[in-house]
Amino acid sequence: MPTIRFLNTDDGAAEVDVPVGTTLLQAAQKAHAPEGSACGGVCACSTCHVYVRRGANLLSESEDEEQDILDKAFAVESSSRLGCQARVERDGLVEVEITRESYETWYNEHPQERHARDARLKARRGE
Numbered sequence: 001m002p003t004i005r006f007l008n009t010d011d012g013a014a015e016v017d018v019p020v021g022t023t024l025l026q027a028a029q030k031a032h033a034p035e036g037s038a039c040g041g042v043c044a045c046s047t048c049h050v051y052v053r054r055g056a057n058l059l060s061e062s063e064d065e066e067q068d069i070l071d072k073a074f075a076v077e078s079s080s081r082l083g084c085q086a087r088v089e090r091d092g093l094v095e096v097e098i099t100r101e102s103y104e105t106w107y108n109e110h111p112q113e114r115h116a117r118d119a120r121l122k123a124r125r126g127e
């Protein structure tokens with residue numbers, strides 16, 4: 001079964017095993033990783049933008065529709081994918097870094113989680 005590792009959650013890396021055919025966004029939701037999805041995963045917003053740091057060859061090819069939406073995203077790199085469009089097609093490890101844009105969107109969509117995160121960060125700093 002493929003493994004998706006999200007490298008930059010608030011609590012460090014989060015890892016989840018998923019069936020072949022799962023999108024990176026679905027994997028993030030299963031792993032409780034903060035990846036935004038303002039359009040609900042229909043390739044219309046770019047808030048699910050992530051960087052695939054390892055295992056890009058295990059994912060579905062990027063289609064023209066995905067590339068058109070990525071053109072509107074911030075800080076696009078050659079490793080950029082839309083989490084709602086990149087589907088894992090083969091067994092192995094995929095490592096994903098959630099972009100700042102996506103991370104902030106998720107917290108805007110989940111304000112209660114933002115408060116909890118801020119409290120955890122303050123506690124870590126001893127405030």
Ligand code: FES
Pocket residue numbers: 036037038039040041042043044045046047048069082083084085
């Ligand atoms: S969730 Fe909107 S483009 Fe992926």
